[in-house]
Amino acid sequence: MANIVEQYIEIAKKRNPGEPEFIQTVEEVLTSIEPVLEAHPEYVEAGLIERLIEPERGVSFRVSWVDDNGKVQVNRGYRYQFNSAIGPYKGGIRFAPNVYPGIIKFLGFEQIFKNSLTGLPIGGGKGGADFDPNGKSDAEVMRFCQAFMTELYRHIGAYTDVPAGDLGVGTREIGYMFGQYKRIVDRYEGVLTGKGLAYGGLSGRTEATGYGIVFFAREMLKACGESLEGKKVVVSGFGNVTWGTVQKLNELGAKVITISGPDGYILDEAGVSGEKVDYLLELRSSGKNICAPYAEKFPEAKFFPGEKPWGVKADLYIPCATQNEIHLADAEKMVANGTKFLCEGSNMPTTNEAIKYLMDNGVVVGPSKAANAGGVACSCIEMGQNAGHTVFSPAQVYEQLETIMVNIHKNAADAAARYGLGYNLVAGANIAGFEKVAQAMMAQGIV
Numbered sequence: 001m002a003n004i005v006e007q008y009i010e011i012a013k014k015r016n017p018g019e020p021e022f023i024q025t026v027e028e029v030l031t032s033i034e035p036v037l038e039a040h041p042e043y044v045e046a047g048l049i050e051r052l053i054e055p056e057r058g059v060s061f062r063v064s065w066v067d068d069n070g071k072v073q074v075n076r077g078y079r080y081q082f083n084s085a086i087g088p089y090k091g092g093i094r095f096a097p098n099v100y101p102g103i104i105k106f107l108g109f110e111q112i113f114k115n116s117l118t119g120l121p122i123g124g125g126k127g128g129a130d131f132d133p134n135g136k137s138d139a140e141v142m143r144f145c146q147a148f149m150t151e152l153y154r155h156i157g158a159y160t161d162v163p164a165g166d167l168g169v170g171t172r173e174i175g176y177m178f179g180q181y182k183r184i185v186d187r188y189e190g191v192l193t194g195k196g197l198a199y200g201g202l203s204g205r206t207e208a209t210g211y212g213i214v215f216f217a218r219e220m221l222k223a224c225g226e227s228l229e230g231k232k233v234v235v236s237g238f239g240n241v242t243w244g245t246v247q248k249l250n251e252l253g254a255k256v257i258t259i260s261g262p263d264g265y266i267l268d269e270a271g272v273s274g275e276k277v278d279y280l281l282e283l284r285s286s287g288k289n290i291c292a293p294y295a296e297k298f299p300e301a302k303f304f305p306g307e308k309p310w311g312v313k314a315d316l317y318i319p320c321a322t323q324n325e326i327h328l329a330d331a332e333k334m335v336a337n338g339t340k341f342l343c344e345g346s347n348m349p350t351t352n353e354a355i356k357y358l359m360d361n362g363v364v365v366g367p368s369k370a371a372n373a374g375g376v377a378c379s380c381i382e383m384g385q386n387a388g389h390t391v392f393s394p395a396q397v398y399e400q401l402e403t404i405m406v407n408i409h410k411n412a413a414d415a416a417a418r419y420g421l422g423y424n425l426v427a428g429a430n431i432a433g434f435e436k437v438a439q440a441m442m443a444q445g446i447v
Contacts, residue, residue: 004037005030008049015054019102021323021348025109026053028352032430035419040438048441055108057081060101061151063129065143067136076100077148079127081161082108085440088159089125090115090376092166092194095173099128106323107166110347111376113433114369117408120380125161127152133168145176153181158189158387164379165194167322170240171201190386193379202382204397205375210244210345211398212374213318214252215405217343220366221316223413223423224340229253234314235272236260237321238280238290241345241372245320246272258309260321263289265309268301313337320345331357344368355426370408370429377404 012026030049037043063075078101081089091111094103104126112124129148133141156163165174174194181191195201204211218228231254235242238259246256256272258265259280268276279297283290295303310317310330317334319325323346331354334342342358343366344350350358350365358365381400385392392400409425415435416428 004044005034008053011050012053016102016105019105021106022102022109024324024352025106025348028348028355028426029109029113029430029434032427033434035421036431036434036438039419042442043438046442046446048438051441051446052083052112052437053109055080055082055105056084057155058101058105059155063131063144063147063151065140065147067140073144075129075131075144077127077129077151078104079125079152079155079161079163080104080108081125081155082123083112083125083437084123085437085444086116087121087123088157089161090122090164090379091124091126092128092164093169093173093177094126094128094166095131095133095168096128097130097132099130103323104128107347110369112437113430114373115376115380116433116436117370117411117429118373118377118380118404119407119411120377120404122162122376122380122383125163126166127163128166128169131168133173138172141173142176145173146180149177149180150184152177153184156181156191158191158383162190162379162383163192164376167239170194171196171206175199190383193382195382200382200386202378202385202397203392203394204401205378205382206240207244207247208378208397208401209241209372209375210246210320211248212377212401212405213241213245213320213343213345213371214248215374215402216366216371216409217316217318217341218252219406219409220341220343220364220425223409224364226340227253228316231255231315232257232313233316233318234258234309234312235345236265236309236319236325236349237346238284239320241375242320243277243281243284245318245345246277250277254316257314258312259290259294260309261290263291264303264305264307266291266294266301266303267309267312268294268298270300310334311337314339316341316343318343318345319349321349322346323348324351326350326354328353328357330354334358335361335363339363342366343371345372347372359424359426364423365426367426367429369433370412370425373408374401374405377401
């Protein structure tokens with residue numbers, strides 16, 4: 001069966017040359033589900049994996065818009081609709097200069113299993129553009145979003161594909177895209193999630209991913225006879241995911257000692273909490289670098305320009321910035337520091353080599369497709385809120401979110417144990433996510 005898995009990986013490599021991020025996630029998932037394929041040869045006979053690694057649909061389009069100087073600008077937009085076996089495509093839209101098909105496909109493929117793990121009826125997809133909203137005026141962002149949606153609208157819908165935000169796409173961008181969609185189709189429907197509260201958004205959605213990560217980390221530690229209380233935590237980034245993560249960690253008694261930005265990272269042994277978090281939010285909303293000003297305002301903190309925080313000694317590491325920010329050398333530092341836990345906050349923040357090294361050395365790894373599924377879970381809750389023409393309170397949202405994250409951890413742990421893999425959450429999450437999608441694909445025939 002290992003040979004079959006290698007054949008599938010080779011197929012992916014030949015069909016997707018020059019897309020290392022996509023190949024990385026395909027290798028990580030397929031090697032994990034090998035025991036499932038051994039137990040279910042009918043999946044191989046039905047060509048299920050060949051179909052799974054090929055998106056059901058992918059579109060690429062030109063986005064033409066005019067900047068504030070009256071100059072015409074041209075970007076590329078994408079949407080990859082990977083798998084709809086268990087529900088409409090669901091996944092964010094990313095605006096960043098490094099966006100290209102390999103990034104979008106990697107994110108869309110991961111989304112299949114992440115969405116399956118939530119237990120909710122949502123398939124996997126992802127989209128984006130090589131547009132950088134940083135430094136752009138509101139008017140420029142609006143014109144770009146309107147041009148982007150003018151091309152995308154024909155491929156999405158409340159029961160077809162429901163995009164959300166991602167890096168570079170927040171409430172502002174979602175609002176502009178929703179307004180343009182509504183203008184074009186003349187319908188008010190829940191075609192986008194992450195909307196503002198005034199027009200169908202979900203209370204608590206901003207912090208949902210971060211909260212969900214901490215709920216998952218709490219379950220990891222609990223399964224190992226430990227708790228978050230008093231633990232030192234190294235966190236990277238300071239977007240919405242990091243903000244929610246830091247907030248919930250503080251609430252549950254942990255001590256966050258780092259945050260990071262494009263300018264480097266800060267180490268604050270006293271803990272990043274209270275007014276310090278408020279100040280970071282001010283800095284983030286201003287569009288400025290966050291670490292150097294933080295260290296100036298709070299002199300007890302140390303600023304390490306141009307560096308990442310993975311050499312700092314901690315009980316738990318939670319990367320929340322971007323993909324592949326933790327390499328083998330970083331994993332070696334973590335192990336040398338005696339850590340027991342890494343919980344992935346951002347999508348695929350750890351290379352496959354680093355994950356293997358950590359796990360080989362006894363570190364429990366909470367994979368991103370499980371740990372950060374709280375964001376898309378709340379997006380699906382928002383879809384239900386829109387479809388039911390109702391409004392959920394923050395307490396109702398948090399209760400549903402916590403239940404979902406506890407179940408994700410349980411299902412991942414149970415799946416690993418069922419296949420004799422011990423407490424391997426990386427393999428367990430892939431297996432649990434894959435099993436549901438595979439059953440649905442088999443039931444629906446060769447489509």
